[in-house]
Amino acid sequence: MPGDKADVVMFGPKPIIEEALTKAGLNLHKAWAAPDQDAFIASIAPKVRAIAAVAGHGPVDGALMARFPRLEIVSSFGVGYDHIDAKWAGAHGVIVTNTPDVLNEEVADTALGLLLATVRHLPQAERYLRAGNWPKHGDYQLTPSLRDRTVGIVGMGRIGKAIARRLDAMKVPVVYHSRRPADVPYRHYPDLIEMARAADVLLVITPGGAATRNLINAEVLGALGPEGILINMARGSVVDEPALIEALQNKKILSAGLDVFANEPKVPQELMEMEHVVLLPHVGSASHATRRAMDELVANNIISWFAGKGPLTPVPETPVRK
Numbered sequence: 470m471p472g473d474k475a476d477v478v479m480f481g482p483k484p485i486i487e488e489a490l491t492k493a494g495l496n497l498h499k500a501w502a503a504p505d506q507d508a509f510i511a512s513i514a515p516k517v518r519a520i521a522a523v524a525g526h527g528p529v530d531g532a533l534m535a536r537f538p539r540l541e542i543v544s545s546f547g548v549g550y551d552h553i554d555a556k557w558a559g560a561h562g563v564i565v566t567n568t569p570d571v572l573n574e575e576v577a578d579t580a581l582g583l584l585l586a587t588v589r590h591l592p593q594a595e596r597y598l599r600a601g602n603w604p605k606h607g608d609y610q611l612t613p614s615l616r617d618r619t620v621g622i623v624g625m626g627r628i629g630k631a632i633a634r635r636l637d638a639m640k641v642p643v644v645y646h647s648r649r650p651a652d653v654p655y656r657h658y659p660d661l662i663e664m665a666r667a668a669d670v671l672l673v674i675t676p677g678g679a680a681t682r683n684l685i686n687a688e689v690l691g692a693l694g695p696e697g698i699l700i701n702m703a704r705g706s707v708v709d710e711p712a713l714i715e716a717l718q719n720k721k722i723l724s725a726g727l728d729v730f731a732n733e734p735k736v737p738q739e740l741m742e743m744e745h746v747v748l749l750p751h752v753g754s755a756s757h758a759t760r761r762a763m764d765e766l767v768a769n770n771i772i773s774w775f776a777g778k779g780p781l782t783p784v785p786e787t788p789v790r791k
C-alpha cells in the first residue's frame with residue numbers, strides 16, 4: 470500500500486541496505502540482533518511485508534516465507550537467488566527480486582583474472598618469488614598458455630556475454646553451451662559433453678539450483694580431458710565436487726580455478742592441498758563499488774515497491790504486481 474510505513478525484516482547485518490531502508494521511512498526489524506531470533510520473528514510476523522535477504526544468512530524457503538502472512542516482496546542480494554524458493558514465492562503471490570546487471574563487468578573481470586591466474590600459474594609464481602626461490606633456484610617453471618585454447622562458456626547470460634567480450638578482445642576463441650542459443654556470434658553446443666571435448670577450458674557461469682546441480686560431472690570432466698582446465702564462477706552446486714577432486718588427483722584434467730564451492734565457506738582439504746589449483750573465497754563481485762550497487766538495488770526494490778512503483782528487478786518466476 471503506497472504511503473504505508475511498511476515493516477521489513479532482515480536476518481543479518483548489511484549496513485548500506487539498513488541505512489537506505491531506514492532513510493526511506495520503512496520499519497526495519499533486525500532479526501539477527503534479537504537474543505531469541507525465533508521468538509522475535511513470531512512477534513513481528515503478522516506485520517512484516519518485506520524481507521531483505523542475503524545468501525549466507527540462511528535460505529529463504531517456503532516454511533520461512535509462510536511465517537509472514539502479509540509478505541509481499543523478498544528482495545535478495547546477488548544475481549543468483551538459489552537460496553530463495555522463488556517457485557514457492559511465485560505460487561503464493563510473493564515477488565522476489567535479485568541484483569542483476571550491476572555486477573556483470575566486475576564478475577567478468579574476476580573471471581578473466583581467475584582464468585589467467587590458473588592457466589599461467591600467477592599465484593604459484595608469486596609464492597615462488599616470496600619464498601626467495603628466484604635467486605636460489607632461478608626462473609619459475611614454464612606454464613601452459615591461454616594462446617592455444619578455446620574457452621567453452623557454460624551459461625551465456627549477461628555475465629557470460631561480458632566474459633566472452635573480454636576473451637574476444639584477447640583473441641581467444643569462444644564457444645558456449647546453454648539450454649537455448651543466445652544472440653551471440655559464437656558457436657552454440659546444445660550438448661555439453663560435445664563442447665567439453667571441443668574446448669580446452671570450461672568456464673562455468675550458469676545459475677545454481679536444482680536445474681544445474683552437478684551439471685559438471687565425471688563424464689564432462691573426462692570429455693574435457695587431461696589438458697583441460699575448469700573455471701567455476703557460478704555456484705559450487707553446479708560442479709560435482711568429489712568428481713572434480715578425483716579428476717584433479719588422477720590428472721584427468723590439468724587444473725581448476727574455483728571461486729565457489731559446494732559447502733562454503735568450507736573448502737575440501739583435498740583441494741587445499743593441491744598446489745596447482747587456484748582457489749578464491751567467492752570474491753566474484755566483491756569490490757566496494759559493486760557491492761554498494763548491489764546493496765542499493767536490494768533496498769531500492771523494496772522502496773520502489775512500497776512507493777507503488779513496482780519492483781525494479783523481479784525474477785521471472787514471480788508475479789509482477791504494479
Ligand code: 8YV
Pocket residue numbers: 523524525546547548549550572751753754755
Ligand atoms: C555474491 C553472487 O557474492 O551475485 C551472486 O549471485 O554469487 C555474488 O555476487 C553472493 O550473492 C554473496 O552472498
